[in-house]
Amino acid sequence: MLNIFVLEDDFFQQTRIETAIKKCMDDNKLRYRYLEVFGKPQQLLEAIKETGNHQFFFLDIEIKGEEKKGMEIARKIREKDPSASIVFVTTHSEFMPVTYSYRVSALDFIDKGLSEQDYQEAISDVLIHAASSINKTVGDDSFSFRSEHSQIQVPFSDILYFETSSTIHKVILTTKKGHMEFYGKVSDIAKSDERLYQSHRSYVVNPENVIRVDKANHTVYFENGESCFVSRMKLKGLVERIALR
Numbered sequence: 001m002l003n004i005f006v007l008e009d010d011f012f013q014q015t016r017i018e019t020a021i022k023k024c025m026d027d028n029k030l031r032y033r034y035l036e037v038f039g040k041p042q043q044l045l046e047a048i049k050e051t052g053n054h055q056f057f058f059l060d061i062e063i064k065g066e067e068k069k070g071m072e073i074a075r076k077i078r079e080k081d082p083s084a085s086i087v088f089v090t091t092h093s094e095f096m097p098v099t100y101s102y103r104v105s106a107l108d109f110i111d112k113g114l115s116e117q118d119y120q121e122a123i124s125d126v127l128i129h130a131a132s133s134i135n136k137t138v139g140d141d142s143f144s145f146r147s148e149h150s151q152i153q154v155p156f157s158d159i160l161y162f163e164t165s166s167t168i169h170k171v172i173l174t175t176k177k178g179h180m181e182f183y184g185k186v187s188d189i190a191k192s193d194e195r196l197y198q199s200h201r202s203y204v205v206n207p208e209n210v211i212r213v214d215k216a217n218h219t220v221y222f223e224n225g226e227s228c229f230v231s232r233m234k235l236k237g238l239v240e241r242i243a244l245r
Contacts, residue, residue, distance in 0.1 A: 002030070002131060006037040006058045007044050007073060008089070013112065014039070017058060017089060017123065024124040030131050041073045049182055051081040052144065052153030054134050056127070058110075061090040074106065079177055083142075083153050085130045145192050149183035160209050160222040162189050164202040174226055176209075197241050199230035207241040215239075 004021060008014045014037050025032055033054075038044040041063060048055070057077060061070035074086050089110045107129070110122045143156040158175040164186050165172045171184045190198035198204045205220060205228065212221040215235060221227045230238055 002032040002054050002056050002127070002134070003050060004032055004035045004056045004058070004127075005044055005047065006035075007039075007041060007063065007070060008037065008058070008060045009039045009063050010060075013060070013089075016119075020120050020123040021058075021127065023120065024127050028124070028128060028131075030127065041069060044073065045076060048077070048080065049180070050150055050152050051083065051180065052151055053083040053085065053130070054151060054153075055081060055084040056130050057084060057086045058089050059086060061088050080180065082155060085126070085133075087126050143193055143195075145184060145189060147182075147184045147188070152180070152182055156193075156195065156206070157208070159196075159206040160226050161199075161206065161220075161228045162186055162196075162204040163228060174222075176223065197234075197238055199228065199234045199238050201231070203228045203230070205230075205238070207238065208245060210238075210242055213239060213242065 006014065006017055008017060018035065018037055021035060024030070036047055038047070057074070059070040059074055061068060063069035070088060070090070077084055077086060085107045087108045087110060088106055089112060091112050108122070108126050110119070114122060141156050142153055143159055144153045145151070152173070154173070154175060158177060160174045160176065163172050163174070165181055167181065169183055170181050171186055171189065172179055172181050186198065186202060186204050190196055190204045195206070195208070196204050197207050199220060209222050210220050211223060213230070214221065218230050218232060218235060219227050220230050220238065
């Protein structure tokens, strides 16, 4: 199911796009987990808890008079999530070429000046396309995990390690690009992909990205100075896995 986010600071346009989205989903019998509309960029960014091609963003380009604010937000989203779908809904279609310099790979531009019928059709087209893409087979270099409350999809090569969060029932994923927290169990993650290795009851690592093992201090190191624990019992197995790379 899609998670749909909207960034739009004009109340009329908020209502317009929310109505169009709900009509599309109802008419086409499509399901979404949630639909959230935000007027402030930071609110939207803080609400992102998952990654993957089920994450869909409608972004206005101009926010609070800042002409390219939406593009900056798109770039931040894209840094965290290469698989998310991003669509700009804007009066600034002349900015279309500029998106290439922001490296955001927008799925489409929808002009706010369209007639209601054409506007509805444009919104429906991109949502139907996104919904049909969710269940397509992910590439070998993708890691996918789904629990009752979370769904993530990230490039496997970016994964450093997972660790149990201090927040109950949550896990923190550390990648080459940063951190994300989601609902899940470290033990379930270890079982979900044979390329991973549970190095400790609280940690699961990607052996492909281990750059050094400190056997004396039971610590494994990754790039960017990241590190995590490996238990005494798991140390030999991890070293063997690394040797097979």
